[in-house]
Every structure is written in structure tokens, then in C-alpha cells.
Amino acid sequence: MGIVEDTLAALGITLPEPPAAAANYLPVRLAGDFAFVAGQIPRIDGEMVASGPVPSSQSPESAKAAAKVCAINALAALKGALGDLDRITGIVRVGVFVASDANFDGQAGIANGASDLLVEVFGDRGRHARAAVGSVALPLGATVEVELIAQFK
Amino acid sequence: MGIVEDTLAALGITLPEPPAAAANYLPVRLAGDFAFVAGQIPRIDGEMVASGPVPSSQSPESAKAAAKVCAINALAALKGALGDLDRITGIVRVGVFVASDANFDGQAGIANGASDLLVEVFGDRGRHARAAVGSVALPLGATVEVELIAQFK
Amino acid sequence: MGIVEDTLAALGITLPEPPAAAANYLPVRLAGDFAFVAGQIPRIDGEMVASGPVPSSQSPESAKAAAKVCAINALAALKGALGDLDRITGIVRVGVFVASDANFDGQAGIANGASDLLVEVFGDRGRHARAAVGSVALPLGATVEVELIAQFK
Numbered sequence: 001m002g003i004v005e006d007t008l009a010a011l012g013i014t015l016p017e018p019p020a021a022a023a024n025y026l027p028v029r030l031a032g033d034f035a036f037v038a039g040q041i042p043r044i045d046g047e048m049v050a051s052g053p054v055p056s057s058q059s060p061e062s063a064k065a066a067a068k069v070c071a072i073n074a075l076a077a078l079k080g081a082l083g084d085l086d087r088i089t090g091i092v093r094v095g096v097f098v099a100s101d102a103n104f105d106g107q108a109g110i111a112n113g114a115s116d117l118l119v120e121v122f123g124d125r126g127r128h129a130r131a132a133v134g135s136v137a138l139p140l141g142a143t144v145e146v147e148l149i150a151q152f153k
Numbered sequence: 154m155g156i157v158e159d160t161l162a163a164l165g166i167t168l169p170e171p172p173a174a175a176a177n178y179l180p181v182r183l184a185g186d187f188a189f190v191a192g193q194i195p196r197i198d199g200e201m202v203a204s205g206p207v208p209s210s211q212s213p214e215s216a217k218a219a220a221k222v223c224a225i226n227a228l229a230a231l232k233g234a235l236g237d238l239d240r241i242t243g244i245v246r247v248g249v250f251v252a253s254d255a256n257f258d259g260q261a262g263i264a265n266g267a268s269d270l271l272v273e274v275f276g277d278r279g280r281h282a283r284a285a286v287g288s289v290a291l292p293l294g295a296t297v298e299v300e301l302i303a304q305f306k
Numbered sequence: 307m308g309i310v311e312d313t314l315a316a317l318g319i320t321l322p323e324p325p326a327a328a329a330n331y332l333p334v335r336l337a338g339d340f341a342f343v344a345g346q347i348p349r350i351d352g353e354m355v356a357s358g359p360v361p362s363s364q365s366p367e368s369a370k371a372a373a374k375v376c377a378i379n380a381l382a383a384l385k386g387a388l389g390d391l392d393r394i395t396g397i398v399r400v401g402v403f404v405a406s407d408a409n410f411d412g413q414a415g416i417a418n419g420a421s422d423l424l425v426e427v428f429g430d431r432g433r434h435a436r437a438a439v440g441s442v443a444l445p446l447g448a449t450v451e452v453e454l455i456a457q458f459k
Binding site for chain 2: 037135
């Protein structure tokens with residue numbers, strides 16, 4: 001195992017199998033030294049762990065935990081594409097869409113579930129630009145969707 | 154005509170004129186070997202072909218067809234910027250916003266209208282990372298908006 | 307002062323202090339010759355100047371002015387990361403999320419508040435690809451959120 005996977009193990013995180021492409025798109029698209037990771041939803045073993053908007057269907061706490069699951073799924077996708085997560089030199093941008101009721105304003109706190117994990121795993125090179133926004137509805141009823149751009153060597 | 158335009162012709166697709174910039178932004182912005190295409194809405198000859206959210210105003214089927222129109226408009230924009238679509242070496246990332254009622258969860262299926270067209274036209278190099286999300290409302294009442302990043306030579 | 311800051315002064319715009327990162331993400335992430343600016347909300351001296359959706363809580367005019375504030379905050383963030391705004395060679399992509407009621411369709415006009423400022427400041431190299439979309443709710447109740455990618459030397 002590499003350094004990043006050792007860190008994941010120390011955090012008690014086991015990466016799932018890399019996702020298969022669901023249609024004519026890819027879990028990860030490499031272009032130059034950028035790896036574009038497709039929007040990830042909070043599924044574990046194929047099962048959605050958080051559905052519906054915040055806060056009417058999910059608490060902010062469970063939505064934040066779901067954002068972490070999305071980030072873990074993004075890492076699994078990157079491992080599938082790159083073979084070794086130690087090839088990642090940094091996380092560049094993270095986009096977080098949070099299924100939100102009209103008066104919910106805590107999207108940033110939920111996005112921290114993804115951001116914190118990425119910095120725990122990659123340290124300072126995991127720090128990234130981020131856009132966190134509310135969405136009226138997400139694919140398959142997901143509470144959160146996370147996409148990202150990494151840089152690799 | 155080049156290879157890509159031959160393919161489009163074989164698919165029965167005629168590209169519209171490249172769009173003009175609507176304001177202080179561009180249909181396509183080139184940066185390095187990336188071409189960033191602005192968000193495209195489903196207009197044909199200036200007329201919106203699908204308005205309002207899914208499913209209350211549009212069926213998933215018509216929204217998927219509208220996503221294909223957006224992708225065709227993106228190709229027209231790229232032709233305007235690059236002169237020749239054969240300069241495109243790949244589609245990198247596609248963002249699809251679907252005007253959605255609060256309980257609609259089929260954004261991925263609608264986004265396939267854009268993804269499938271891009272792979273029909275470009276083959277494997279048309280396969281891309283993708284984020285598909287719901288939006289409460291889109292410009293001019295569009296049912297779908299598609300932006301993308303291509304790579305070119 | 308450099309050329310860009312002279313232009314800002316001539317426009318009567320004083321840049322605020324660069325924002326601090328709010329959590330494990332950065333106001334600006336540099337990668338290659340791209341600068342990714344995190345989503346900016348319309349705060350002046352820490353106070354939100356436009357909250358809630360258009361048009362029920364904010365008029366299109368005040369939302370457009372708020373988009374300009376977001377763009378100014380993005381420039382402050384870029385100055386913090388690059389030291390000198392004259393290092394910016396162009397604005398590549400701008401993403402504008404507008405808190406919207408379900409039947410509002412004027413997101414493009416609001417996004418012009420950001421686009422127009424960027425072109426006033428940078429001239430033709432400030433012209434960019436853009437996606438403007440509606441959002442059901444944004445962080446801290448912001449009426450608009452603007453993220454962007456610049457190129458720098």
C-alpha cells in the first residue's frame with residue numbers, strides 16, 4: 001500500500017471498489033495532469049445512505065456524513081483511474097451540491113464533510129477551491145453530490 | 154468537411170450557426186489546450202424547445218431530447234471557436250443542470266441525452282466526467298442547460 | 307499599484323482584504339497556470355448585502371449588484387493568492403448561482419453583474435465562458451454565489 005492508503009487505513013476507511021461508468025460517461029477523465037472526477041453520490045455497496053433534502057428529510061449532521069461518503073467514493077474512482085493514490089499531487093477544486101429546502105443556508109457546513117476528509121488524507125496538498133450550493137433535487141434522490149478536480153503525476 | 158462533421162451528417166445532425174455571445178461572455182473560451190463552452194440551453198433557431206421543470210412541465214423523454222439539443226449547440230459553438238471540429242481531441246467534463254420539481258430524481262437519464270450524442274460523435278474520446286444536478290429554475294425558463302470542457306489541438 | 311488596480315481605482319472600486327479560508331478549503335487554489343477561485347458570496351465587511359431568492363426577496367437589480375460584489379471579492383481573493391492582479395492573463399470560466407424562486411428565468415441578467423465588472427477591469431482578456439443557473443438556496447442565505455477560473459503568469 002502507498003502513503004495515502006496507509007493514511008486511509010489509519011483513519012479506519014476502506015475504499016470501495018472503483019465505480020463503473022453508469023452510461024456514456026466516466027468515473028474519472030484524465031486530461032493533461034488533471035483528473036476530473038464525475039459527481040459522486042453517497043452510496044455504500046450500492047445503497048444510498050442519505051436521501052432527500054436538508055433539513056426536512058436529513059439532518060445537517062447526516063448530510064455532512066454523506067458528503068464524506070461521496071469524497072471516499074471519489075477517492076475510489078481516482079484509485080481506479082490512476083492505480084495508486086500516491087500519484088495525486090493535490091486536490092484543486094471541489095463542487096458540492098446539497099439537496100436543500102428553500103430556507104436552508106448551511107451548505108458550507110455540509111460540504112466540510114468532503115473537504116475535511118480530503119485534507120485528513122492529503123494534508124495541505126488536499127486543500128482546494130470549493131463551491132457549495134443548494135440543489136432542488138439530485139440524481140436518485142441523493143442528499144449530496146460531490147465532484148472534484150485533482151492534479152496527478 | 155472533416156471526420157466529425159461527416160459523422161454528424163451520418164447521424165442526420167446539421168449544426169446551427171455558432172451562437173453569438175449574449176453579453177460580456179463568450180460561447181467558448183480557449184485556455185491552454187482546453188476549450189470551455191458556456192452553458193447552452195435548448196434553443197433551435199432562437200426558439201426554446203423545452204421549458205419548465207421535469208416532470209410537471211416536461212416529460213423525462215422531452216428533457217433528454219433537449220439535453221441533446223444543448224450538446225449540438227455546444228458543438229456549434231466549438232466549431233465557431235476552433236474552425237474545425239476535428240481539432241477536438243476529447244470531451245473532458247460535462248455539467249448538466251436539469252430544471253426539476255422537488256421530488257424528481259432522474260437527472261442522470263436526462264443528462265444521457267448529451268452524453269450519448271458526444272460519444273456517438275467522438276467515440277471513446279467523447280467519454281467524459283459528468284455532474285448532473287437538479288436546478289430550481291434556469292435562464293429563459295430552459296428545461297436543461299449543458300456546459301462542457303473539451304480538449305483540442 | 308499595477309494596471310489592474312489603477313483600473314479598479316478609476317472605477318471607484320476598493321478591494322477588500324483577501325478572504326481567509328473558512329474551513330479546509332482555500333479562497334484560491336493554483337494549479338498549473340490556472341487559479342481556481344472558490345465560490346464567493348456578496349459580503350462587504352462581513353455583512354451579507356443581498357439575501358434570499360429573486361424576485362420574492364431581492365429584485366433582479368439588487369441581485370445583479372450583488373453579483374458584482376461577488377466578483378470584486380473574487381478579485382480580492384486573487385490578489386491575496388497572486389500578490390499582483392497584473393499577473394492575471396485572462397478570466398476563463400465563471401459560474402454564477404442565483405437563488406431563485408421556481409418561476410424566475412432572469413439568471414443571465416444577474417450574472418452580467420459579475421461578467422460586466424470582469425470585462426471592465428480586464429478588457430477583452432476578461433471575457434469568459436459562463437454558466438448561470440438558479441439555485442433553491444445558497445450558503446448563509448446569499449442571493450448569489452460566483453466562482454471562477456483565471457489564468458495567470
